[in-house]
Amino acid sequence: MRARKARRADAGAIHRLITHYAAQGLLLPRGEEEIHRDIGHFLVLEEKGQVTSCVALESYGPTLAEVRSLAVDPGNRGRSAGSQLIEFAFAEARRRGVAQLFAVTHAPEFFQRHGFEGVRRQSLLQKTERDCRACPKRRACKLVGVIATVIPERIAVPALGVPARHAAAL
Numbered sequence: 001m002r003a004r005k006a007r008r009a010d011a012g013a014i015h016r017l018i019t020h021y022a023a024q025g026l027l028l029p030r031g032e033e034e035i036h037r038d039i040g041h042f043l044v045l046e047e048k049g050q051v052t053s054c055v056a057l058e059s060y061g062p063t064l065a066e067v068r069s070l071a072v073d074p075g076n077r078g079r080s081a082g083s084q085l086i087e088f089a090f091a092e093a094r095r096r097g098v099a100q101l102f103a104v105t106h107a108p109e110f111f112q113r114h115g116f117e118g119v120r121r122q123s124l125l126q127k128t129e130r131d132c133r134a135c136p137k138r139r140a141c142k143l144v145g146v147i148a149t150v151i152p153e154r155i156a157v158p159a160l161g162v163p164a165r166h167a168a169a170l
């Protein structure tokens with residue numbers, strides 16, 4: 001499996017992956033046009049010329065980014081593709097000088113395996129302002145916030161501890 005940044009030609013494959021899990025209520029749906037427009041956010045894994053998994057790294061200013069739309073092709077689950085993409089997202093975030101990564105997810109345990117810690121969703125103010133305020137499901141929402149430190153020195157007021165695994169890699 002080869003990790004790389006997504007290209008415009010990947011938009012259809014990324015859309016299929018996300019749509020598959022959106023139909024199960026595991027991911028928020030994304031339109032193909034939106035993916036095409038935001039293709040610079042996406043990282044993918046490719047195997048034998050096929051995109052088999054994707055993740056998006058969405059910026060919230062210079063020091064914060066969201067990990068979203070993480071999807072591994074059903075036939076490839078459990079083969080560490082998801083883990084590889086999270087590691088790639090950390091590497092890319094570090095390269096961009098992003099201090100912290102967060103996610104809002106139904107699978108917090110998966111993220112916790114990769115150095116994220118639980119955080120109250122309401123404390124992710126920029127996210128709730130951007131996406132949750134107008135969401136019809138907000139009152140019944142079961143999604144959980146998780147956050148990880150990428151570059152401790154760039155956090156103005158550290159609110160959370162630095163996950164040891166990633167701090168060691170800095």
Ligand SMILES: CC(C)(COP(=O)(O)OP(=O)(O)OC[C@H]1O[C@@H](n2cnc3c(N)ncnc32)[C@H](O)[C@@H]1OP(=O)(O)O)[C@@H](O)C(=O)NCCC(=O)NCCS
Nearest residue numbers: 021026070071072077078079080081082083105107109110
């Ligand atoms: C969650 C997901 C990205 C994991 O990717 P993956 O390639 O299957 O996972 P990996 O092979 O890297 O890691 C497998 C390990 O993670 C664990 N894991 C997988 N999905 C998990 C989940 N939803 N919650 C908790 N742990 C999970 C597995 O039990 C396995 O543990 P083990 O190594 O002790 O057996 C993938 O299953 C997926 O696309 N799921 C549907 C979409 C989704 O839920 N996205 C994440 C929410 S934003």
